[in-house]
Protein backbone atom coordinates (compact mmCIF):
# COMPACT_ATOMS: atom_id res chain seq x y z
CA UNK A 574 0.00 0.00 0.00
CA UNK A 575 1.31 3.42 -0.77
CA UNK A 576 1.02 6.00 1.95
CA UNK A 577 0.60 9.62 0.97
CA UNK A 578 3.31 11.93 2.24
CA UNK A 579 0.91 14.04 4.26
CA UNK A 580 0.05 11.06 6.45
CA UNK A 581 3.69 10.72 7.36
CA UNK A 582 4.03 14.42 8.01
CA UNK A 583 1.00 14.38 10.26
CA UNK A 584 2.47 11.44 12.08
CA UNK A 585 5.63 13.43 12.81
CA UNK A 586 3.68 16.18 14.57
CA UNK A 587 2.10 13.77 17.04
CA UNK A 588 4.91 12.79 19.37
CA UNK A 589 7.38 14.30 21.83
CA UNK A 590 10.97 13.10 22.03
CA UNK A 591 11.72 12.14 25.63
CA UNK A 592 15.06 12.05 27.43
CA UNK A 593 14.90 8.28 27.35
CA UNK A 594 14.95 8.54 23.57
CA UNK A 595 11.35 7.43 23.32
CA UNK A 596 9.16 9.24 20.85
CA UNK A 597 6.11 9.45 23.05
CA UNK A 598 2.81 9.66 21.29
CA UNK A 599 0.58 12.66 22.03
CA UNK A 600 -2.32 11.44 19.99
CA UNK A 601 -4.98 8.93 20.81
CA UNK A 602 -4.16 5.87 22.85
CA UNK A 603 -6.02 2.61 22.59
CA UNK A 604 -7.47 0.97 25.70
CA UNK A 605 -4.56 -1.44 25.84
CA UNK A 606 -2.12 1.45 26.12
CA UNK A 607 -0.80 1.41 22.58
CA UNK A 608 -0.68 4.63 20.60
CA UNK A 609 -3.12 4.70 17.74
CA UNK A 610 -3.27 6.73 14.60
CA UNK A 611 -6.19 7.17 12.25
CA UNK A 612 -5.79 7.58 8.55
CA UNK A 613 -8.03 6.85 5.57
CA UNK A 614 -10.90 6.16 8.01
CA UNK A 615 -8.96 3.28 9.48
CA UNK A 616 -7.23 3.09 12.81
CA UNK A 617 -3.82 1.57 13.08
CA UNK A 618 -1.41 1.30 15.97
CA UNK A 619 1.01 4.21 15.73
CA UNK A 620 4.08 2.08 16.43
CA UNK A 621 3.18 -0.15 13.48
CA UNK A 622 2.77 2.92 11.27
CA UNK A 623 6.15 4.14 12.45
CA UNK A 624 7.73 0.82 11.61
CA UNK A 625 6.30 0.96 8.10
CA UNK A 626 7.30 4.59 7.59
CA UNK A 627 10.89 4.18 8.75
CA UNK A 628 11.87 0.55 8.41
CA UNK A 629 9.65 -1.30 6.01
CA UNK A 630 6.82 -3.75 5.60
CA UNK A 631 5.61 -5.87 8.48
CA UNK A 632 5.43 -9.49 7.34
CA UNK A 633 2.08 -11.19 7.89
CA UNK A 634 1.65 -12.62 11.32
CA UNK A 635 4.40 -10.61 12.96
CA UNK A 636 4.06 -8.02 15.66
CA UNK A 637 6.00 -4.84 16.14
CA UNK A 638 7.37 -5.03 19.69
CA UNK A 639 8.96 -2.40 21.93
CA UNK A 640 12.48 -2.84 23.27
CA UNK A 641 11.76 0.08 25.65
CA UNK A 642 8.47 -1.39 26.96
CA UNK A 643 6.79 1.96 26.42
CA UNK A 644 3.59 1.23 24.54
CA UNK A 645 3.23 4.90 23.65
CA UNK A 646 6.66 5.00 22.01
CA UNK A 647 6.90 5.22 18.22
CA UNK A 648 10.68 5.55 17.88
CA UNK A 649 11.61 3.11 15.10
CA UNK A 650 14.93 2.33 16.78
CA UNK A 651 12.98 1.04 19.81
CA UNK A 652 10.88 -1.28 17.65
CA UNK A 653 11.56 -4.81 16.51
CA UNK A 654 9.61 -7.57 14.85
CA UNK A 655 8.49 -10.53 16.89
CA UNK A 656 5.81 -13.13 17.09
CA UNK A 657 2.87 -13.00 19.43
CA UNK A 658 4.45 -15.79 21.39
CA UNK A 659 7.75 -13.88 21.74
CA UNK A 660 5.84 -10.88 22.96
CA UNK A 661 3.81 -12.76 25.55
CA UNK A 662 6.83 -14.66 26.81
CA UNK A 663 8.81 -11.42 26.96
CA UNK A 664 6.06 -9.80 29.04
CA UNK A 665 5.91 -12.77 31.32
CA UNK A 666 9.70 -12.91 31.74
CA UNK A 667 9.71 -9.24 32.70
CA UNK A 668 7.34 -10.16 35.48
CA UNK A 669 4.38 -8.37 34.08
CA UNK A 670 1.28 -10.24 35.00
CA UNK A 671 -0.79 -11.04 31.99
CA UNK A 672 -3.89 -10.91 34.15
CA UNK A 673 -3.20 -7.42 35.40
CA UNK A 674 -3.94 -6.79 39.05
CA UNK A 675 -6.93 -9.06 39.10
CA UNK A 676 -6.94 -11.88 41.57
CA UNK A 677 -6.21 -15.43 40.56
CA UNK A 678 -9.82 -16.50 40.40
CA UNK A 679 -11.23 -13.44 38.71
CA UNK A 680 -12.60 -13.62 35.22
CA UNK A 681 -10.60 -12.46 32.26
CA UNK A 682 -11.53 -9.06 30.97
CA UNK A 683 -12.89 -8.63 27.45
CA UNK A 684 -9.58 -7.03 26.57
CA UNK A 685 -7.66 -10.08 27.73
CA UNK A 686 -9.98 -12.31 25.75
CA UNK A 687 -9.25 -10.10 22.76
CA UNK A 688 -5.49 -10.45 23.27
CA UNK A 689 -5.77 -14.20 23.66
CA UNK A 690 -7.90 -14.70 20.56
CA UNK A 691 -5.68 -12.42 18.55
CA UNK A 692 -2.60 -14.31 19.67
CA UNK A 693 -4.32 -17.58 18.80
CA UNK A 694 -5.11 -16.30 15.32
CA UNK A 695 -1.43 -15.50 14.98
CA UNK A 696 -0.49 -19.05 15.80
CA UNK A 697 0.00 -19.22 19.57
CA UNK A 698 -1.63 -22.40 20.79
CA UNK A 699 -4.55 -22.36 23.21
CA UNK A 700 -2.48 -24.56 25.47
CA UNK A 701 0.27 -21.94 25.71
CA UNK A 702 -2.26 -19.17 26.16
CA UNK A 703 -4.05 -21.04 28.92
CA UNK A 704 -0.73 -21.32 30.75
CA UNK A 705 0.27 -17.73 30.15
CA UNK A 706 -3.08 -16.36 31.29
CA UNK A 707 -3.66 -19.01 33.89
CA UNK A 708 -7.06 -19.97 32.57
CA UNK A 709 -8.74 -23.23 31.59
CA UNK A 710 -7.98 -24.19 28.00
CA UNK A 711 -11.47 -25.61 27.40
CA UNK A 712 -12.92 -22.29 28.40
CA UNK A 713 -10.81 -20.58 25.74
CA UNK A 714 -12.05 -23.01 23.10
CA UNK A 715 -15.63 -22.35 24.16
CA UNK A 716 -15.08 -18.62 23.85
CA UNK A 717 -13.52 -19.12 20.44
CA UNK A 718 -16.51 -21.15 19.27
CA UNK A 719 -18.85 -18.46 20.58
CA UNK A 720 -20.34 -20.64 23.30
CA UNK A 721 -19.10 -18.41 26.10
CA UNK A 722 -18.64 -14.66 26.46
CA UNK A 723 -20.65 -13.75 23.41
CA UNK A 724 -19.99 -10.31 21.99
CA UNK A 725 -16.50 -9.82 23.44
CA UNK A 726 -15.04 -8.80 20.10
CA UNK A 727 -17.68 -6.19 19.45
CA UNK A 728 -17.36 -4.80 22.97
CA UNK A 729 -13.58 -4.56 22.64
CA UNK A 730 -13.56 -2.90 19.28
CA UNK A 731 -16.11 -0.40 20.49
CA UNK A 732 -14.09 0.35 23.60
CA UNK A 733 -10.65 0.49 22.17
CA UNK A 734 -11.20 1.75 18.68
CA UNK A 735 -14.38 3.80 18.92
CA UNK A 736 -13.94 5.39 15.52
CA UNK A 737 -13.12 2.24 13.65
CA UNK A 738 -15.28 1.61 10.67
CA UNK A 739 -13.80 -1.04 8.46
CA UNK A 740 -13.20 -3.49 11.32
CA UNK A 741 -15.58 -6.32 11.98
Ligand SMILES: [Zn+2]
Nearest residue numbers: 595641646651
Ligand atom coordinates in the same frame (compact mmCIF):
# COMPACT_ATOMS: atom_id res chain seq x y z
ZN1 LIG B 1 10.91 3.91 23.30
